[in-house]
Amino acid sequence: MRELISLDYETISLENEHARQISRISMILKPILTIDGNQWCALYGESLRDGVVGFGSSPDEAYHEFDKAWYAKLKTKQEG
Numbered sequence: 001m002r003e004l005i006s007l008d009y010e011t012i013s014l015e016n017e018h019a020r021q022i023s024r025i026s027m028i029l030k031p032i033l034t035i036d037g038n039q040w041c042a043l044y045g046e047s048l049r050d051g052v053v054g055f056g057s058s059p060d061e062a063y064h065e066f067d068k069a070w071y072a073k074l075k076t077k078q079e080g
Contacts, residue, residue: 025070026054026063033059042066 021027031044036055040062045051054066 024063024067026066029070031063031066033062044070 026042029044031042031052031054034041034043039055039057040059042054042056042059042062042065043051044053044066052066052069054062054064054069056062056065
């Protein structure tokens with residue numbers, strides 16, 4: 001019986017992790033992934049200036065940085 005409960009918990013945990021991963025904004029919007037110098041770049045928009053971007057050592061890291069940038073608030077001129 002313990003094995004059955006453990007298996008169910010593992011299955012649920014895997015399903016929850018899968019749901020969390022596919023609901024990331026980078027997985028929904030699928031920004032363009034390119035190499036920029038020595039880093040990966042995930043870009044959604046026309047340019048680095050006008051779009052949302054994330055950089056990283058790996059595609060996954062670039063996507064995670066993109067996710068953070070998507071939810072970051074713009075800085076005002078006073079904030080600098």
